[in-house]
Amino acid sequence: MSNDLKSMSRKELEKLLADVKKALVAAQARDRRAAQKAAEKAAAEFGFTLNDLSETAPKTRKSPTAKKKPAKPSKPKYANPADASQTWTGKGRQPNWFRAEIEKGTTPEGMEI
Structure with missing residues (x-):
């Protein structure tokens, strides 16, 4: 045809x-x-x-619709001595207030919550 x-x-x-x-x-x-x-x-x-x-049969692939559980926010580990509302978990980049306190001579253990 x-x-x-x-x-x-x-x-x-x-x-x-x-x-x-x-x-x-x-x-x-x-x-x-x-x-x-x-x-x-x-x-x-x-x-x-x-x-x-x-x-x-072994399952080798995950379902494309499977969802991950949302990550739980970490608890703060350090607090700014001058302003307790500023906290840091100790993970990731150090906040400016934390670096400034370290430069002043404050130890990280002194800022722990």
Whole structure:
């Protein structure tokens, strides 16, 4: 079946596209059935069913919809002696007030909460 696409109207092209899509779906279903039969035959040679194999198959990939638990905020470990509302967990970059207190000679243990 040879079609000259340039001479076809838009409606004819759309019908052809719809027919091709239907044929692709049918071919995929046919291939799936053939693969299923081949897999069942291969599993049967070893005395298993496909259900037996799918239950024991190791799960190697995480679900793309799996969500991570939100990280818990760390508790503050240090407080500014001049202003107790300024705190720092001891993680990440040191705040300016912490560095200034260290330069003054205050020990980190002296600022612990």
